[in-house]
Structures are given as structure tokens and as C-alpha cells.
Amino acid sequence: MSVDREASGGPAYMDREALQNSQFDRLREGVSALLAGNAFYAEKLREAGVDAAEDLTRETYAQIPFTTKEELSADQDAHPPYGRNLTYPIDRYTRLHQTSGTTGRPLRWMDDAAGWEWFGKGWRAVFEGAGVGPEDRVFFAFSFGPFIGFWSAFEGCRQLGALVLPGGAMDSHQRLLSIVENEATVLCCTPTYALRLAEVAAEERIDLSASSIRVTIHAGEPGAALPNTRNLIEETWGAKCFDHAGATEVGPWGFECREQAGLHLNESEFIFEVIDLETGESASEGELVVTNLGRIASPVIRYRTGDFVRLSGALCACGRTYQRLEGGVQGRIDDALIVRGVNVYPSAIENVIREFPEVAEFAADVYRRGAMDDLQLRLEVTQGDGPAVARAVERAIRDKLGLRIESTVVAHEDLPRFELKAKRFYDHRVKGD
Ligand SMILES: [Zn+2]
Incomplete structure (x- = not known):
């Protein structure tokens, strides 16, 4: 104590x-x-x-x-x-x-x-x-x-x-x-x-x-x-x-x-x-x-x-x-995503990505594909083999959250850095869709 x-x-x-x-x-x-x-x-x-x-x-x-x-x-x-x-x-x-x-x-x-x-x-x-x-x-x-x-x-x-x-x-x-x-x-x-x-x-x-x-x-x-x-x-x-x-x-x-x-x-x-x-x-x-x-x-x-x-x-x-x-x-509550039927908070996705210190920054895009929501990640990988790290992140998210996602590797310093309230999730779904 x-x-x-x-x-x-x-x-x-x-x-x-x-x-x-x-x-x-x-x-x-x-x-x-x-x-x-x-x-x-x-x-x-x-x-x-x-x-x-x-x-x-x-x-x-x-x-x-x-x-x-x-x-x-x-x-x-x-x-x-x-x-x-x-x-x-x-x-x-x-x-x-x-x-x-x-x-x-x-x-x-x-x-x-x-x-x-x-x-x-x-x-x-x-x-x-x-x-x-x-x-x-x-x-x-x-x-x-x-x-x-x-x-x-x-x-x-x-x-x-x-x-x-x-x-x-x-x-x-x-x-x-x-x-x-x-x-x-x-x-x-x-x-x-x-x-x-x-x-x-x-x-x-x-x-x-x-x-x-x-x-x-x-x-x-x-x-x-x-x-x-x-x-x-x-x-x-x-x-x-x-x-x-x-x-x-x-x-x-x-x-x-x-x-x-x-x-x-x-x-x-x-x-x-x-x-x-x-x-x-x-x-x-x-x-x-x-x-x-x-x-x-x-x-x-x-x-x-x-x-x-x-x-x-x-x-x-x-x-x-x-x-x-x-x-x-x-x-x-407003940020909760339903991706391919799985209910998930952005923070849960962040927690999995932070297992990988090779990823310096990330962004996530949510799209509507037919009746389903689709999540795609952009990863800024600063150490190691970019594509291999991206596949490992995809696997970890599938294993831990039950979400199948796709990811791409972007160049160093390609994604914005934040001092206050980071914005990493971009919702491209049409509202009221
Ligand atoms: Zn206490």
C-alpha cells in the first residue's frame, strides 16, 4: 500500500x-x-x-x-x-x-x-x-x-x-x-x-x-x-x-x-x-x-x-x-464504430497499435461499403520493415478485437502531429445513410 x-x-x-x-x-x-x-x-x-x-x-x-x-x-x-x-x-x-x-x-x-x-x-x-x-x-x-x-x-x-x-x-x-x-x-x-x-x-x-x-x-x-x-x-x-x-x-x-x-x-x-x-x-x-x-x-x-x-x-x-x-x-459514445458488425471504440484500436513502437503515428478512415462499415489504417512506420509491421498490426487487431482491417504504410512525417486532442479517426460515411 x-x-x-x-x-x-x-x-x-x-x-x-x-x-x-x-x-x-x-x-x-x-x-x-x-x-x-x-x-x-x-x-x-x-x-x-x-x-x-x-x-x-x-x-x-x-x-x-x-x-x-x-x-x-x-x-x-x-x-x-x-x-x-x-x-x-x-x-x-x-x-x-x-x-x-x-x-x-x-x-x-x-x-x-x-x-x-x-x-x-x-x-x-x-x-x-x-x-x-x-x-x-x-x-x-x-x-x-x-x-x-x-x-x-x-x-x-x-x-x-x-x-x-x-x-x-x-x-x-x-x-x-x-x-x-x-x-x-x-x-x-x-x-x-x-x-x-x-x-x-x-x-x-x-x-x-x-x-x-x-x-x-x-x-x-x-x-x-x-x-x-x-x-x-x-x-x-x-x-x-x-x-x-x-x-x-x-x-x-x-x-x-x-x-x-x-x-x-x-x-x-x-x-x-x-x-x-x-x-x-x-x-x-x-x-x-x-x-x-x-x-x-x-x-x-x-x-x-x-x-x-x-x-x-x-x-x-x-x-x-x-x-x-x-x-x-x-x-x-458518439465515437463508437460498428465495423463489419463489431462494436469498437477508437481507443481500443489505438491500444493495439501502441503495442508496436515502430509505428510513430497513425490515422484511421471509416467508409461505408454496402451495409457494412469498413476501417482502413494509415501507418507511419519509422523503424523496421514497413509492410511487415503493417501486416503484424492487422493480425493483432484481428486477434484482439475480432476486426478484419486493411492498412497501408505512409511516409515519415506524412500524418499530422497534435498538441491538443488528436484527430486520428476520419469518418467518411454519409450521415443518415
Ligand atoms: Zn486508489
């Missing part, structure tokens, strides 16, 4: 009944403000029979209609520019961010000072879970644009008292130099970009495994939860690789402890449900639904994240009573 920084008497170690009671106490504290000032959620609360804070019980909570991203987006369209999900007058807000826009039009999100403090606190749990403390030097390979991404992690570091090293407006070479010169001990970036930095380091003959980086923390993509992607990052960086999950509109809801045994749900700051995709009933596997508890100024309640997850039944060896997700987020 590893020794964690957080005192074992903290909320992460509460018994579950006490934890759930404290969740509902927190939610109730915010409800009066929502009913008074938040047009978007006042409507939903009243629909569930919640007209005052004391009406909120576990029973009425279950009656509150779900919130979807489409709904929030439509609300911002109807009430531009920020929509109705604001609890206070606009001049109380201190930050504006927007989603990365990988799926549809970006969603704008405002925070007040208390909401931002809360967001940073969620990240503090991520750092503490990974054993990061005030003595650490944390490098952010992140562009610091309007996307909330690692801005909030930066705030988490401020709360922790660690040294922050911003890596915005730098290319990969400059970032590597900064990491080495400043003896950074922690790297925060997407899993894809950690591999990209490793590729550039290899070209420049910088030995990353000898660098001072001891921990890498990743968000934005499922990669750090995929065993083979994680192994590749840990080997190339000579560091422990930690997964994290969150979203602009939700906050930083998941973290890994040093057992690295799945993603812990931060149940001190959020209420979680998992619902069956078909029935909408409570299930151990399905879509993750989240309510945040400290962002009263711009909250989400019973928000359908679009993340497909699987709950682990067992308690974690770290002693925290928070539930865990097996293998992190399995994939985005």
Missing part, C-alpha cells in the same frame, strides 16, 4: 454513507442560489418538485431531468452569448473559457472566483493522487489559449505550492530545452503530445529517461488509460504516467492514485451516476452522468458526459472509498 499525502482522515476515506450525505448537503447549499438566479437550472429543479433547498432529497434528485451538451449549446444559441446557465449577474464572473470545439461549435463557459478556486481544488486532488507536492516543478506543454485545459491545472499547482513552468508559444524543441534546463519533475500534456515530444527528443538525441521528469499527467484523450500507450510513455520518459479526466463544462472529476488501478471518481466534489445506454436506468456499465458541487456560478446537474465507462466493484488498495472506473474512460 502506498503512502498518500492526503491525511487518511480526509473525505476520500469517509465511509460511503457519510460521503453520500455530505454530497447532498453540498448540493442543497447551492440550490437556493440556483432557484433564485439561474434560469436554466431553476426550470429543471422545479420540474422535479424542488421549489426550495429542503425539497432536494435523493428521491427528488432522481427526478431532475438530465442535461446534455446539445441542450447547453442550444441555450447559448437562444440566449447569446453565454446562455442562461449563470447564477449571478455577469460582473461577478472573472474567467471565460471555451471548449476545444472538436465536436461542434465551442461552448462558452464562465466562472466566478469561487468556481475557479473549486476547479483548482479538483486538480489539486489529481496532483496529490500522483504524489506531486510543493517541491515539484511542473512543466505545461500547453498553448494557454481559450480552452480551459491545463489552465485549471496551473491553478491547482498554485494551490499546491509547486513551481509552475508555462510552455505556451514554444515548439517541441524549445519545450524540451525548458524541461531539461529547469529540471522539471512533472510533465502535463495530452498523451499524444508526450509521445510527440519523445519523438523529437529521439531525433535530437536527448535521453528523456535520464531527465528529471518523474511523473507525467495527461488529460484530453483516453491514451494514458490505455495499457500500451501508457507503457510507451513510461518507457520513453522513464516516469510514472497518470491519467486524468474532466471537461470544461463539468470540471476535473477523475484522478489516479499511485496504485494506478483505474480512475478514481472525485466523490467529494461531484455526484456520479452510470446509466444504461438503452434504458437510462442505473447500471455498472454505460454513460457517466455527473453533478458538480462547488461551481454554483455555472454548474451542471445530472449532466450526460457522453463518456462510456465501467465501474469497478472493488475498493482500491490506497484506502480511498471513492469508486473507480476500470481502464478510465472507455471511449466517447
